[in-house]
Amino acid sequence: MLKIMATALDSITEAEIFSRVIGGDDSLPISVARSVLTWKFPKRDLTRVGKLQEKNNAGTITAEERDELERYVRVSQFLSVLQARARLTLKSRGEA
Numbered sequence: 001m002l003k004i005m006a007t008a009l010d011s012i013t014e015a016e017i018f019s020r021v022i023g024g025d026d027s028l029p030i031s032v033a034r035s036v037l038t039w040k041f042p043k044r045d046l047t048r049v050g051k052l053q054e055k056n057n058a059g060t061i062t063a064e065e066r067d068e069l070e071r072y073v074r075v076s077q078f079l080s081v082l083q084a085r086a087r088l089t090l091k092s093r094g095e096a
Contacts, residue, residue, distance in 0.1 A: 015077030022085055030095055033086035039079060045072070 022028075028036075041049070052069040055061040061069070089095075 013077060014074050015081050018078055019081045019085075022081070028085060028089040030090065030093060033089040033095075036082050036086040037090075039083070041076075048072075 049069070049072050052061065052065055052072070055065060056069060
């Protein structure tokens, strides 16, 4: 039983945990929701992610580069959760 629980917990992402932390209510202020929707990666980061993805696809990525790519993925997941919450907040308040 304990091993099954550990496996289930190991598969949860930081974004899923964060989604539960920010909850399902509409407590996000409208001004914050609008601001969150403008957040995006700078061009230099998008370029770096593209290079890391190319190396990953080619099988030439180092362990350090893979860790870096995974950090970008986690931040992207966080941003997606925040932006989804922001869109839901605006829609529920008739602001979308």
